Amino acid sequence: MDDARVIGVDGGGTRTRVVVVSAERGVLGSGEAGSGNARDIGIEAVARHVAAARDAAYAAAGLSRGVANAAFCGMAGAGADEIRGPLTRALSAGGIASVLEVGTDLDAALAGCLCGRPGIVLIAGTGSSCLGRDATGRTARAGGLGSYLDDGGGATDLGRGALIACVRAHDGRGPETLLTPTVHAHLNTTSPDELARRIGDTLPRAEVAALAPLVTAAAGQGDEVAQCILADGANELAACVAAVANRLGLTEPEVALTGGLGNAPEYRPVIVDAIGRRLPHATTRMPELPAVLGSALRAFALLGIEPPARERLVGLGS
Amino acid sequence: MDDARVIGVDGGGTRTRVVVVSAERGVLGSGEAGSGNARDIGIEAVARHVAAARDAAYAAAGLSRGVANAAFCGMAGAGADEIRGPLTRALSAGGIASVLEVGTDLDAALAGCLCGRPGIVLIAGTGSSCLGRDATGRTARAGGLGSYLDDGGGATDLGRGALIACVRAHDGRGPETLLTPTVHAHLNTTSPDELARRIGDTLPRAEVAALAPLVTAAAGQGDEVAQCILADGANELAACVAAVANRLGLTEPEVALTGGLGNAPEYRPVIVDAIGRRLPHATTRMPELPAVLGSALRAFALLGIEPPARERLVGLGS
Numbered sequence: 001m002d003d004a005r006v007i008g009v010d011g012g013g014t015r016t017r018v019v020v021v022s023a024e025r026g027v028l029g030s031g032e033a034g035s036g037n038a039r040d041i042g043i044e045a046v047a048r049h050v051a052a053a054r055d056a057a058y059a060a061a062g063l064s065r066g067v068a069n070a071a072f073c074g075m076a077g078a079g080a081d082e083i084r085g086p087l088t089r090a091l092s093a094g095g096i097a098s099v100l101e102v103g104t105d106l107d108a109a110l111a112g113c114l115c116g117r118p119g120i121v122l123i124a125g126t127g128s129s130c131l132g133r134d135a136t137g138r139t140a141r142a143g144g145l146g147s148y149l150d151d152g153g154g155a156t157d158l159g160r161g162a163l164i165a166c167v168r169a170h171d172g173r174g175p176e177t178l179l180t181p182t183v184h185a186h187l188n189t190t191s192p193d194e195l196a197r198r199i200g201d202t203l204p205r206a207e208v209a210a211l212a213p214l215v216t217a218a219a220g221q222g223d224e225v226a227q228c229i230l231a232d233g234a235n236e237l238a239a240c241v242a243a244v245a246n247r248l249g250l251t252e253p254e255v256a257l258t259g260g261l262g263n264a265p266e267y268r269p270v271i272v273d274a275i276g277r278r279l280p281h282a283t284t285r286m287p288e289l290p291a292v293l294g295s296a297l298r299a300f301a302l303l304g305i306e307p308p309a310r311e312r313l314v315g316l317g318s
Numbered sequence: 319m320d321d322a323r324v325i326g327v328d329g330g331g332t333r334t335r336v337v338v339v340s341a342e343r344g345v346l347g348s349g350e351a352g353s354g355n356a357r358d359i360g361i362e363a364v365a366r367h368v369a370a371a372r373d374a375a376y377a378a379a380g381l382s383r384g385v386a387n388a389a390f391c392g393m394a395g396a397g398a399d400e401i402r403g404p405l406t407r408a409l410s411a412g413g414i415a416s417v418l419e420v421g422t423d424l425d426a427a428l429a430g431c432l433c434g435r436p437g438i439v440l441i442a443g444t445g446s447s448c449l450g451r452d453a454t455g456r457t458a459r460a461g462g463l464g465s466y467l468d469d470g471g472g473a474t475d476l477g478r479g480a481l482i483a484c485v486r487a488h489d490g491r492g493p494e495t496l497l498t499p500t501v502h503a504h505l506n507t508t509s510p511d512e513l514a515r516r517i518g519d520t521l522p523r524a525e526v527a528a529l530a531p532l533v534t535a536a537a538g539q540g541d542e543v544a545q546c547i548l549a550d551g552a553n554e555l556a557a558c559v560a561a562v563a564n565r566l567g568l569t570e571p572e573v574a575l576t577g578g579l580g581n582a583p584e585y586r587p588v589i590v591d592a593i594g595r596r597l598p599h600a601t602t603r604m605p606e607l608p609a610v611l612g613s614a615l616r617a618f619a620l621l622g623i624e625p626p627a628r629e630r631l632v633g634l635g636s
Contacts (some may be wrong), residue, residue, distance in 0.1 A: 080511060142489040145514040148478070148521065149485050160466070169469050171460040171562035193398060196463040202520045203466065243490035 008296030009034020026312025031056025071097035074108025112294025113256030125259035128154035152236025157209030177225035329354020344630025349374025389415035390616035392426025429575030430612025443577035446472035470554025477529030497541035508621030
């Protein structure tokens, strides 16, 4: 195949990114559009965003729009069959590429983080989730089922931990903590009863997640309650990694730790330690490439050809 | 005072109960009306329900409506000053009694459970809460701030534990459990992804609480995961009791354990054990009188006179 050209798509809740990559010349161009989560905005709208981002990528490359040899679309929400099937048909109808596969944003992140090598990606952001892939392409997932059932160690979990710590400190079930004044100041409350009235049965996820930086800050100031919240969260994250590694039989996996919270300087070493206790032969590392380039690597793999050298892929930014 | 007559009121989310009690003759009559929770239905509506239940109690006693010597109203939601003040004024305006005090449903439960003696009441129902009172009348509370912040060991907490156990068993983070088939059958789901879609950010509290009997049943069948959920819940409840006892300096308290879940045969002994580990000199017992009679005892205490003998109070039912 002469200079195969592929498309990588990373569709998240906020934006859809597309890259056009040549096997010989590396990244030719990239473009962006709105949300790529079909569960939030519907399949037709996602297909329009992918097309718009693809057009922008071709324009940035100074190329007329063509049909690429292959495309991999890593889309939020596409883990569910009832989304992936219709979304695959809608994107195929758009004539993006001769060979097309739709996977999840987690597939794209894994491929990017480890440059296509087998291993595990652990994402600690507002929520948390973990995906592994072995050398044969077999995958296993843990976590990521939302803040009510899951997402231990993510920002909503740490934020809820901060709220609970305030309540427990107040009535004597738990120790005093620096979180009490900072949480009350953040939420403009003065007592647990006010907190309870403010919150009711639940609080918007983003509001709870916004408390996570108070936890990392208090932990950084030596607050033991906050340090316990981080340790509990890290153990939950490590449990996801261990479950995925066990199911795939990965005894010495590379583990890429990513997501806004996974990079917090007070938290990252706690997570790395927790993973090391459960999987002593794992190597935890920073992500190497952004998810959209992970999708491009998956697209080259669909064609069975080597991707460009890593030097031709870096520099796109996260 | 010749044969003092008092009124006891127990206002919960479902119904308001009133008793008319004579110091010499015991319970003269009782009546019921709708919700007594001013947070749910407003202060005027609660005042109407109290008046209607009071009229029914007088009618049942074969008496014309009078002004009692004292009334204690234990009302759900009245822990908050912005409810208790206006509610006290509204009930006073109704001319119920010469001396009137408004407290919470937990105050009434404590007084009833221990026949007015100092001690601690622990309620494990849909939520959970704990209130203690020492011999001087000083009180301390723990828990009861709703299922998002608190309510550990209550039915919503156990139900959420069951959901989380299913998810963890599925992806390998946790052991297999009998809860997986029973929870899926109950919710008409077949996988954790379906559970997550069904639940979203939260599930109505009653739906989660309805899963608690699955936990006690599985524990009764020897399921270790379910037994752990009960043990964790019991520890949370015992932490509330210990915090209250410590704050009041009660080293050998009587602890009345009540609420629908607190009486489950698979759960109650686990809770009693957990309390015993934290407070070796505590005595955990069944409640002696219903909350509405606890309110009547509080009303006699307001007058500074002895209530009728316990034989004249029992038999009203819970």
